[in-house]
Amino acid sequence: MAAHRLVRAGWRVLLLERGDPVPRGPRCAEPSATLEFMPCRDSRSAYRVDSGGRVGSVAGTTCLGGLSVFFGAAAVRWREADFVADPETADRSGACWPFRYTDLEPYYTEAERLLGVAGDDATDPTRPPRSAPFPQRPAPLFAVSEWLRHAILDAGATPTPLPLAINYDSSNGRTACTFCRHCDTFACAIGAKNDVETAVLAPMTGRGLDVRTGAVVTSLAASNGRVTGVRGWDKANQRPFEHAARHVVLAAGALASPHLLLASGFDRLHPSGRAIGRFLTRHCAAIVEGFCNFRPDPEKVFHKQLLVLDYYFGDPRAREAPGQPLGSIQQLTTPPHLLMKAHMPRFLQQVPLHGFVEHLSGLLVMAEDEPQARNGVTVDRSDVDPYGMPRLHVSHRYSGRDLERRRLLVRRAKRILRRGGAWSFYTLDIETFSHALGTVRMGANGEAPLDGDCRLRGLQNLLVVDGSALPTSAGLNPGLTIAANALRAADRLVDADSR
Ligand SMILES: Cc1cc2nc3c(=O)[nH]c(=O)nc-3n(C[C@H](O)[C@H](O)[C@H](O)COP(=O)(O)OP(=O)(O)OC[C@H]3O[C@@H](n4cnc5c(N)ncnc54)[C@H](O)[C@@H]3O)c2cc1C
Ligand code: SF4
Numbered sequence: 001m002a003a004h005r006l007v008r009a010g011w012r013v014l015l016l017e018r019g020d021p022v023p024r025g026p027r028c029a030e031p032s033a034t035l036e037f038m039p040c041r042d043s044r045s046a047y048r049v050d051s052g053g054r055v056g057s058v059a060g061t062t063c064l065g066g067l068s069v070f071f072g073a074a075a076v077r078w079r080e081a082d083f084v085a086d087p088e089t090a091d092r093s094g095a096c097w098p099f100r101y102t103d104l105e106p107y108y109t110e111a112e113r114l115l116g117v118a119g120d121d122a123t124d125p126t127r128p129p130r131s132a133p134f135p136q137r138p139a140p141l142f143a144v145s146e147w148l149r150h151a152i153l154d155a156g157a158t159p160t161p162l163p164l165a166i167n168y169d170s171s172n173g174r175t176a177c178t179f180c181r182h183c184d185t186f187a188c189a190i191g192a193k194n195d196v197e198t199a200v201l202a203p204m205t206g207r208g209l210d211v212r213t214g215a216v217v218t219s220l221a222a223s224n225g226r227v228t229g230v231r232g233w234d235k236a237n238q239r240p241f242e243h244a245a246r247h248v249v250l251a252a253g254a255l256a257s258p259h260l261l262l263a264s265g266f267d268r269l270h271p272s273g274r275a276i277g278r279f280l281t282r283h284c285a286a287i288v289e290g291f292c293n294f295r296p297d298p299e300k301v302f303h304k305q306l307l308v309l310d311y312y313f314g315d316p317r318a319r320e321a322p323g324q325p326l327g328s329i330q331q332l333t334t335p336p337h338l339l340m341k342a343h344m345p346r347f348l349q350q351v352p353l354h355g356f357v358e359h360l361s362g363l364l365v366m367a368e369d370e371p372q373a374r375n376g377v378t379v380d381r382s383d384v385d386p387y388g389m390p391r392l393h394v395s396h397r398y399s400g401r402d403l404e405r406r407r408l409l410v411r412r413a414k415r416i417l418r419r420g421g422a423w424s425f426y427t428l429d430i431e432t433f434s435h436a437l438g439t440v441r442m443g444a445n446g447e448a449p450l451d452g453d454c455r456l457r458g459l460q461n462l463l464v465v466d467g468s469a470l471p472t473s474a475g476l477n478p479g480l481t482i483a484a485n486a487l488r489a490a491d492r493l494v495d496a497d498s499r
Contacts, residue, residue: 001483002249002465004114004200005490007208014243016215016232018042019062021197022069028189029182031336035061035070036185045385047255052396053431064213065197066253067434068479072184072304073193074330075117075165075480077108079312080128082474093279093371095471098444098452101128107484115483116194119163126309139168144297145305148331151420152308162307162330165194179302181333215241216387220248220264227462233387247461247493251486254436254468255377259392261440262379270458272449277378279371281438281473284402285430287332288413289360290422296361297334306331311412312475326409327367327475334360361422363413367405368475369398371438394433435478440468454489465489
């Protein structure tokens with residue numbers, strides 16, 4: 001996204017990506033092509049999860065377009081209040097947004113345009129103001145979504161179309177979505193999902209943007225308050241590389257960006273460097289599957305179509321903690337049975353699941369988690385990976401408040417599914433770092449590693465513009481906010497450079 005803004009301003013941009021493009025085509029829709037089982041993970045530089053989720057060695061996803069290639073396409077603006085860290089959070093963690101929703105609004109509009117977001121927020125009870133309509137209308141609701149819509153209404157809540165970065169238009173020279181069931185955690189076989197590779201990088205490549213894949217950046221060099229070069233390893237040619245640049249924009253994700261900064265010793269450049277790698281947030285999320293006597297999705301289609309935001313700022317009718325913000329609830333498409341199997345207790349993995357899975361209908365609950373100084377990443381300099389980088393360690397523990405919010409949301413998700421006829425439930429807490437944020441956060445005060453323009457304090461020409469820059473996690477998917485903030489930071493860079 002930052003590259004897009006810079007190329008539009010006439011800059012020449014070299015994009016260094018450690019992974020390769022994900023090949024598209026029918027194989028993407030095979031159950032085994034889900035991110036869980038995909039080979040686009042680089043085990044040579046696996047990081048260690050010391051606490052939080054599945055403890056052990058985890059190979060990060062590396063591909064052109066990043067996690068957006070496999071994302072679930074939900075492209076939701078955060079709410080106005082999300083940019084004012086609530087006093088409880090701010091007091092404990094020092095999180096402080098350097099701008100407000102109104103400052104980001106034009107960039108949300110631009111990000112929605114670039115990602116071709118389809119949506120309609122007329123019924124959204126918490127919708128923030130917008131300066132332009134959504135670029136596309138949402139697809140009509142399928143039978144399963146109509147069924148869920150009624151269940152949500154019966155539960156006293158408001159069904160809202162979930163904004164999606166998916167192409168529904170076949171008149172624009174692109175292939176329109178065929179509503180297959182392999183979207184979330186899969187790369188789109190036909191290129192209808194508007195991921196960053198498909199919708200942003202491909203149209204720019206060769207027009208000011210030079211993309212080098214298989215280029216593992218291993219460190220940044222600096223002197224006299226400026227980054228002087230980027231060093232790394234060229235996987236195809238098996239040799240090191242080095243590039244000099246007037247400006248460097250780091251967008252390696254909320255685990256890999258602090259990894260690079262710590263490996264480069266940039267935590268020692270400015271007192272705020274102490275916070276690099278800390279305050280990791282990841283949402284406190286869970287999937288709730290309801291079992292029905294009937295098959296909720298007889299058409300067997302993609303049906304991630306509805307969003308519930310009635311509890312985002314608290315549930316006024318709740319007996320416990322009525323004013324406590326909880327987060328969002330989103331519809332989920334029935335997952336492939338192989339994926340379900342992988343997450344089942346071992347004794348259930350022997351059971352033939354295909355028929356069983358068709359009786360499930362799922363909701364994703366997503367609660368904001370607190371930024372805490374103890375949560376984050378560190379490097380172990382005594383353990384060096386084959387690229388010469390110190391091993392990354394990740395540790396995270398939810399606070400009692402995080403877990404409570406999720407518990408209350410799970411209860412509301414079950415109520416909705418129960419209204420639709422589900423009578424038994426299976427809840428899976430999400431333990432991955434797929435929504436990692438906050439590890440190189442921006443802030444108006446000098447304690448945050450990034451200033452309000454996403455510039456690393458202590459260096460004049462290094463921006464960090466991925467999820468690590470966001471000081472709090474809100475209760476909604478992060479992708480569109482990361483995209484809008486990257487456009488904003490690049491815009492500020494172009495402005496500052498032209499002065
Ligand atoms: C299965 C799944 C579903 C999701 N669904 C949604 C959703 O529906 N909506 C939503 O908003 N969000 C969703 N997310 C989250 C969203 O995809 C991420 O928040 C977002 O992509 C993060 O963007 P980023 O720029 O911070 O980092 P990334 O997308 O991780 O991009 C970082 C890039 O840097 C590259 N890189 C890393 N290290 C190096 C290095 N040393 N040298 C060179 N290159 C490097 C990586 O290969 C990658 O391409 C989902 C995530 C997953 C995994
Ligand atoms: S649902 Fe549509 S966008 Fe998603 S993978 Fe299938 S065809 Fe692609």
